[in-house]
Amino acid sequence: xxxxxxxxxxxxxxxxxxxxxxxxxxxxxxxxxxxxxxxxxxxxxxxxxxxxxxxxxxxxxxxxxxxxxxxxxxxxxxxxxxxxxxxxxxxxxxxxxxxxxxxxxxxxxxxxxxxxxxxxxxxxxxxxxxxxxxxxxxxxxxxx
Numbered sequence: 001x002x003x004x005x006x007x008x009x010x011x012x013x014x015x016x017x018x019x020x021x022x023x024x025x026x027x028x029x030x031x032x033x034x035x036x037x038x039x040x041x042x043x044x045x046x047x048x049x050x051x052x053x054x055x056x057x058x059x060x061x062x063x064x065x066x067x068x069x070x071x072x073x074x075x076x077x078x079x080x081x082x083x084x085x086x087x088x089x090x091x092x093x094x095x096x097x098x099x100x101x102x103x104x105x106x107x108x109x110x111x112x113x114x115x116x117x118x119x120x121x122x123x124x125x126x127x128x129x130x131x132x133x134x135x136x137x138x139x140x141x142x143x144x
Contacts, residue, residue: 022121024096026116027056027142033135041142042116044086051087051096055104067132070107080104089114101128110135 039103041057058064058081067077089099094115101112110128117123122141127134131142 022030022116024116024124025052028053028139029142030139031137033137038140042085042139050085051086051089051091051092051099053101054084055081057081068102068104068107070109071104072109073100075102075107086114087111101126103128 009142023027025046027043029038030042031038038059039143040055040059042053043056044051044053046052057136064081066080068075068080069077070077070084071083083102083104085104086102087102089096089112092098096114097112099112102109110130112125113125113126113129115127117125117138122124124138124139125136127136129135
């Protein structure tokens with residue numbers, strides 16, 4: 001009887017780990033799609049039924065304390081570290097969309113789509129677009 005209980009606990013733990021690795025929630029390393037350089041860590045989370053992402057770490061020490069001087073509205077001059085760059089996303093099927101993503105380097109805001117890579121749940125497809133023009137980056141799941 002005790003052995004069955006241990007096996008059940010082990011199976012539940014493995015299922016929990018498997019399910020948690022198949023979600024967009026958590027910490028992601030942003031990677032420059034042109035240079036391949038890891039730039040920051042963005043934490044993606046759910047709040048009030050919508051999905052958001054904020055910068056929680058910046059790898060380049062010279063950029064850690066910079067303000068978002070090109071951002072508009074409430075984000076103008078806010079520190080980039082801690083800035084909420086993904087806003088108001090909702091899940092539709094296997095993607096998250098209907099929200100925006102801000103590029104803190106130039107302050108531009110794009111419509112956004114987030115989707116786990118079909119072949120690797122530790123890779124997040126991040127697509128910013130205007131009309132039918134888009135740019136895609138792949139972020140890598142960060143270790144907690």
